[in-house]
Amino acid sequence: MKALILAAGRGTRVQPITYTVPKPMIPIINRPVMEFLVDLLRLHGVRQIMVNTSYLSNEIESYFRDGSRFGVEIGYSFEGRLEDGKLIDEPVGSAGAIRKIHDHSGFFDEPFFVLCGDAIIDLDMTAFARFHQERAALASLAAMRVPKEAVSSYGIVVSDDSGRIEGFQEKPKPEDARSDLANTGIYLFQPEVLDLIPSGVTYDIGGQLFPDLVRRGLPFYAANIPFQWLDIGQVGDYCQVLHRTMMGGTPGFTFPGRELAPGIRVGPNVSFHPERCTVKPPVWIGASATIHDGATLLGPCYIGPGAEVLPGAHVEDSFVFDYTRVGSLAMLKGNVASGRYCVNGQGANVDVAQTELDWILSDARGPHGPMLELESLLADILDSGPPSGGLPSTE
Numbered sequence: 001m002k003a004l005i006l007a008a009g010r011g012t013r014v015q016p017i018t019y020t021v022p023k024p025m026i027p028i029i030n031r032p033v034m035e036f037l038v039d040l041l042r043l044h045g046v047r048q049i050m051v052n053t054s055y056l057s058n059e060i061e062s063y064f065r066d067g068s069r070f071g072v073e074i075g076y077s078f079e080g081r082l083e084d085g086k087l088i089d090e091p092v093g094s095a096g097a098i099r100k101i102h103d104h105s106g107f108f109d110e111p112f113f114v115l116c117g118d119a120i121i122d123l124d125m126t127a128f129a130r131f132h133q134e135r136a137a138l139a140s141l142a143a144m145r146v147p148k149e150a151v152s153s154y155g156i157v158v159s160d161d162s163g164r165i166e167g168f169q170e171k172p173k174p175e176d177a178r179s180d181l182a183n184t185g186i187y188l189f190q191p192e193v194l195d196l197i198p199s200g201v202t203y204d205i206g207g208q209l210f211p212d213l214v215r216r217g218l219p220f221y222a223a224n225i226p227f228q229w230l231d232i233g234q235v236g237d238y239c240q241v242l243h244r245t246m247m248g249g250t251p252g253f254t255f256p257g258r259e260l261a262p263g264i265r266v267g268p269n270v271s272f273h274p275e276r277c278t279v280k281p282p283v284w285i286g287a288s289a290t291i292h293d294g295a296t297l298l299g300p301c302y303i304g305p306g307a308e309v310l311p312g313a314h315v316e317d318s319f320v321f322d323y324t325r326v327g328s329l330a331m332l333k334g335n336v337a338s339g340r341y342c343v344n345g346q347g348a349n350v351d352v353a354q355t356e357l358d359w360i361l362s363d364a365r366g367p368h369g370p371m372l373e374l375e376s377l378l379a380d381i382l383d384s385g386p387p388s389g390g391l392p393s394t395e
Contacts (some may be wrong), residue, residue: 001129002110003046004098005037006157006185007117008054008079008091013234014118016341023055024117025063027321028245028253029284029302032063033232035070036120036252041113042071044125050107051117052097054079054089077101089342099197100187108191114205116185120241122251123186132188135163139193139213142186142247143222144229148174153233154182155206163221163341163388168206181222184229235343237338242319246282246300255284267305286322290364295326308364325364339363 013024018026024034034051041049049067053060053076060076067074077100080090092100094114102108111132113125123142132140143157156169158179169178183206196212197203213220228251230241245253257265260274265283269288276293283297286305291297294311301315302324309315312328320326321338336343339362 001046002048002108002393003041003050003113003115004101004108005034005049005051005115005117006094006097007034007060008057008089009118010055010089011118014232014238016343017235017238017336019341020056022053022059023232025056026061026118026238027304028120028241028250030256030286031253032093033120034060034117037117038064038067038070038072038074038113038147039252040123040125041115042120046072046113046125048073048075048107050075050077050101052077052079052091052101054091054313057087057089057338077104091202093202093208095197095203095209098205099194099199099203103193103199108189108194111188111190114187114189116182118232120230120232120250120252121184121186121227121365123184124225124230127225128186128223130162131225132221135219135221137188137219137221138190138220139210139218140188140221140223141165142184142227143181143211143224144184144227145180145224146182148177148180151177151180151182157181157183159222163223165210165214165220165222168210181224184231204249235336239334239344240317241316242302243300246284246302248282257284260277263299306364322362325362325366327360327362330360337361339366 007022007024009023011018014023014026017229025032038049049072051060051074057078064074066309077097079092080088098108128142146154151174152171156172156177157165158167158169158177159181161163187205196209203209230250232238232241241250244250255265257267257381258266264274264279266272266285269285270285272285272291273293278296279293280298282299283301285291285303288306289303290308291303292309292311295309296314298316300317302319304320304324306323307320308325310326310328313326314331315326316333318332318335318337324337324339326332334344342361349384
């Protein structure tokens with residue numbers, strides 16, 4: 001079987017993280033989200049994968065290339081144009097992406113999966129395909145039961161006892177919901193579905209193709225197969241996925257590096273003396289990072305490759321991206337931080353470059369900020385960590 005991974009969107013609900021990283025490339029510790037999907041497809045016998053790209057397309061294409069190092073063949077369908085030497089992203093919709101690829105080469109000549117590129121899943125794709133075949137479906141989607149009080153966060157699928165889809169509700173109020181089955185963005189189509197997708201226009205799977213299938217009464221089914229679905233719809237979801245990964249709960253993830261002590265792992269070329277810091281596992285520190293004596297790391301805690309945590313800094317239940325310097329006055333609790341921004345689990349964002357807080361967070365490859373002398377002085381008296389009050393906080 002073949003597959004399409006949808007990867008053209010801007011990921012606006014996960015900004016500012018997606019200002020510089022396309023959503024499928026958001027890192028889950030040391031691997032982008034989309035890599036988990038590629039691995040899953042390969043595991044279930046899919047060898048040819050198309051990826052539609054648009055926004056920051058080069059980030060995706062330069063990482064996955066032809067797919068050979070992942071044991072598959074990967075091709076790309078760019079949606080946009082080159083103007084004045086700059087790539088302009090122009091997505092054509094999820095269904096439009098299918099049509100564009102097929103019009104180019106007739107690629108979808110057998111049943112094919114379509115997956116959104118912003119979730120980690122462990123769905124038994126083989127069982128999903130069997131469900132689809134047994135019902136002679138034209139289209140099938142993987143659905144998941146969600147708590148009744150949470151239905152307003154999802155596209156809800158209404159189906160009969162056999163799984164045949166009768167309609168949809170987009171983020172209904174709990175009292176109005178006719179079902180608790182959520183659409184997970186995982187689909188399986190017969191090639192004949194292409195006949196329902198117009199060429200040369202923007203066309204959406206959920207908003208246009210699916211309602212058309214229901215209206216026509218075509219064989220369209222929801223498969224309720226239990227599986228883990230870690231959807232990165234918003235910044236808060238991302239923080240939860242990172243937290244879960246650090247606690248060992250993400251399917252397909254294995255911690256790299258060597259274990260210095262139980263629950264404390266480091267990559268190569270790390271400068272870190274845990275006995276001179278306050279450390280509580282789990283903690284993972286990427287290659288070439290520097291953790292100065294007197295820093296506090298309270299897990300779950302991830303420090304990315306090339307990052308630097310200065311003496312007196314307090315990092316707790318937080319995730320520090322690559323090449324980020326955490327200043328001695330910083331207190332991170334439940335944050336995702338980079339050299340430019342700091343976001344909490346509710347999505348509140350501080351742009352440190354715009355607010356002149358680069359003495360709290362900055363790029364580790366640049367010079368230390370103007371507070372270096374004060375930080376060094378404080379480090380001498382705060383080598384057990386920052387005091388209970390009076391320090392700038394990013395909570």
